[in-house]
Amino acid sequence: MAQAHDLRISSNEAELDIDLIHAFLSRETPWAKGMPRETLERAIAGSLCFGGYIEGKQVAFARVVTDAASFAYLCDVFVLPQYRGKGYASALLTHLLASPSLQGLRRILLATTDAHHVYRPHGFKALSNPGIFMEVHDPDVYKTA
Template sequence: MQASELTISSRIADLDLDMVYAFLSQETPWAKGMPRATFERAVAGSLCFGGFVDGKQIAFARLITDEATFAYLCDVFVLPAYRGQGYASALMKHIFASPSLASLRRVVLVTTDAHHVYAPHGFTSLANPERYMELHRPDVYRAAG
């Protein structure tokens, strides 16, 4: 069976934010339990992309970016029923062909098990991981609830 064509929008008004929030806050390990207000602030402060098949949103990606030099790619998902059909790759190609993102000096992301999704788009392991630091608060959503 051939996959239907993916259409992509970065207009917030086009996105099914209820579906995106439900999936992120209930189905993903990184955003489980995220309060709705936190999600809404994240969307408002980010460049978001939705992937649609036959008018239904089936994919999402969010970039925290200055649209000049740097971006952090996060909250990327394709709904389980649509995985393995090339939709994540199509979404990545579209995102990084966007004029405001094509010339970014650095784009970073964190993934547990989707390296194979990002490697074809030029992502590699950190060249100098010792330079990176983080302040990680894994229980912050529990405290905010």
């Protein structure tokens, strides 16, 4: 049985299995349901991405939108269902948060509806002052794209 230490993590974009990432995000997640492939490709091109691999097969993914100086937004984090419960998400987060591009940032944000327990051990907590944040949010954007 594979364990977290068996997970190889890479930020080499050439290694990413775009078909797998697109299929999972666009079919299995509420936040990216229906996302066109070209939208994902643009998102990956403009982000720092991390793939998690077991025996050469991609099983995990995370994307960070950042200026590499003061701010980052962590998004599109997933571990394929059949690989969950082995510490892969934690290993992926540990690796990406140690990335040189993410050191010394003033703020790293993420949004999650049900995985707070995954992120808390890595220093994430509820917004200290949520009233200062605003958003433009179009949950149906992929339905019209």
